Amino acid sequence: MLIRADDIHFTYSEGEKVLNGVSVTIQPGEKVALVGQNGSGKTTLARHLNGLLRPATGQVWIGDWLTQDHSPAQMARRVAYVFQNPDEQLFHQRVWDEVAFGPQNLGCSVREVAFQVERALDLMDLRGASDLNPRDLGYSGRKRVTLASALAMQTPIIVFDEPTAGLDSKEQEQLAGVFSLLHHQGKTIIVISHDMDFLIENMDRMLLMMNGKIALDASARDFFEQSRILETSGLIAPQIVRLSQKMGCSQVSTNVDEFLDNFS
Amino acid sequence: MPTTPTLYLPGTSYLHRLHPLSKLVFSLASAVIIFGGPGGWVSAFFPGLFAMLLLWRAGLVGEVTRTILRLLTPFAVVLFLIHGFVNPQNQTILLRLGPVALGQEGLNFASLIVIRLTAALTASLLLMVSTHPSDLIQSLVEIGLPHRLAYLLGSPLLMLPQMVARVQVIQSVQQARGLETQGNFFQRVRALFPLVAPLVFSVLVDVEDRSLALEVRGFNAPNQKTSLTELVDTREQRAARWIMIVLAGFLLIAGIGWRMHGGH
Numbered sequence: 362m363l364i365r366a367d368d369i370h371f372t373y374s375e376g377e378k379v380l381n382g383v384s385v386t387i388q389p390g391e392k393v394a395l396v397g398q399n400g401s402g403k404t405t406l407a408r409h410l411n412g413l414l415r416p417a418t419g420q421v422w423i424g425d426w427l428t429q430d431h432s433p434a435q436m437a438r439r440v441a442y443v444f445q446n447p448d449e450q451l452f453h454q455r456v457w458d459e460v461a462f463g464p465q466n467l468g469c470s471v472r473e474v475a476f477q478v479e480r481a482l483d484l485m486d487l488r489g490a491s492d493l494n495p496r497d498l499g500y501s502g503r504k505r506v507t508l509a510s511a512l513a514m515q516t517p518i519i520v521f522d523e524p525t526a527g528l529d530s531k532e533q534e535q536l537a538g539v540f541s542l543l544h545h546q547g548k549t550i551i552v553i554s555h556d557m558d559f560l561i562e563n564m565d566r567m568l569l570m571m572n573g574k575i576a577l578d579a580s581a582r583d584f585f586e587q588s589r590i591l592e593t594s595g596l597i598a599p600q601i602v603r604l605s606q607k608m609g610c611s612q613v614s615t616n617v618d619e620f621l622d623n624f625s
Numbered sequence: 626m627p628t629t630p631t632l633y634l635p636g637t638s639y640l641h642r643l644h645p646l647s648k649l650v651f652s653l654a655s656a657v658i659i660f661g662g663p664g665g666w667v668s669a670f671f672p673g674l675f676a677m678l679l680l681w682r683a684g685l686v687g688e689v690t691r692t693i694l695r696l697l698t699p700f701a702v703v704l705f706l707i708h709g710f711v712n713p714q715n716q717t718i719l720l721r722l723g724p725v726a727l728g729q730e731g732l733n734f735a736s737l738i739v740i741r742l743t744a745a746l747t748a749s750l751l752l753m754v755s756t757h758p759s760d761l762i763q764s765l766v767e768i769g770l771p772h773r774l775a776y777l778l779g780s781p782l783l784m785l786p787q788m789v790a791r792v793q794v795i796q797s798v799q800q801a802r803g804l805e806t807q808g809n810f811f812q813r814v815r816a817l818f819p820l821v822a823p824l825v826f827s828v829l830v831d832v833e834d835r836s837l838a839l840e841v842r843g844f845n846a847p848n849q850k851t852s853l854t855e856l857v858d859t860r861e862q863r864a865a866r867w868i869m870i871v872l873a874g875f876l877l878i879a880g881i882g883w884r885m886h887g888g889h
Binding site: 411413432433434435436437438440441442444446448449450452453454458461462463464465466467468469470471474475496510514 | 759776787790831834835837838839840841842843844845846847848849850851852853
């Protein structure tokens, strides 16, 4: 489903201008990272995609829906959003019920709810925890419950806010696998993150936010070749990029295999 | 983080199988009769006894008795001491201990309150130990309670473990910065004051974040929500509910008349 933001401006009630003319189009099935310093407008832009925020001027289209014309609850059919802190997103006393909460709200049939829940639990390796209270799980377990809850809603677009925070390397690998699967299903994935090592390996496109604008829009490889603008924005390139640059490789490597090819 | 402390005891007894509304009406009707019916302790004694018999048949009487003793014993002791020694109605002195005297009237009044509380608690525990909170909420939604209000009723139970965990975190942080939270009663009470501000502020922030998380999970979606459990109701139960409502109304009116003629 196509996402289109046309020249959107947004100011919080405190008066600070957070979005200052953002225009971007995201094609169906893209894996896009929103990066930038804290306060650069990443989360504000992402919250415009599911109608949690409305632009002061400009328009946001999700497919043929203008976000201004739909409530966030209606937008939940098209855009799922996983917040950073899992504890603010748990509403039930059983993992299974928690994951079912979204599909139930959307009025899916009982069979459909059960199917989506089981699938999401399998994807996030939570099958054995389905009867537990989510609050009895560790941080990463609770985080996986919130990820599963978003997956179960079967939306064409999913926004993840800092999805790797608190996950160990094995769980990050599992998340990368889930992203890959969702990508193959044609879903659009938008990730807000500071985890450059994860992003370079798993995202196709990087959007750098600076002062409420998109300062750089490039593929993951091209993005990290723009060392000057990255320095200005305070971002540190992933280790593999820095290593390949220090070793004088002709082009930036996005993973270890590429680095070995380029280096030899 | 601790699991939510609900009073529900999972089981398959006939009480568990009753429709939640039948148990709710029983509890409410009992409360009306206990506190509003004629005849003082008589109105309190019989609903309490009846609730105990129902619990005994369901094999739940042991757990309920333990809960009542745990909750009411300290309160009953304080009540008997206060009313026994300082009730202004005391005229028949049973025992004199220096400057204070134990009065028959005060003990009678304390007994009445304890009997009423025991009976009301027994009737409400009958509902709580045999009904899962989500089933109770669902039954209320089925009779037309707005789902937002239903969530509001259920949310204190869901928020409780989070609040407990937050208090523990704030206390740990304060201890790490040198605040004495252990020790005698006064030290503990003094340590509660610095806890209030961070707890209240964090809860207020939490409310906003949780409401956003509810929105993106489609909580306010205009469609009918999917219910995963089917509550079984019968014609007999519906009739019994009406009988209880009429009986409670009748005894309330009788109780008002009884009080107008000097009963208490």
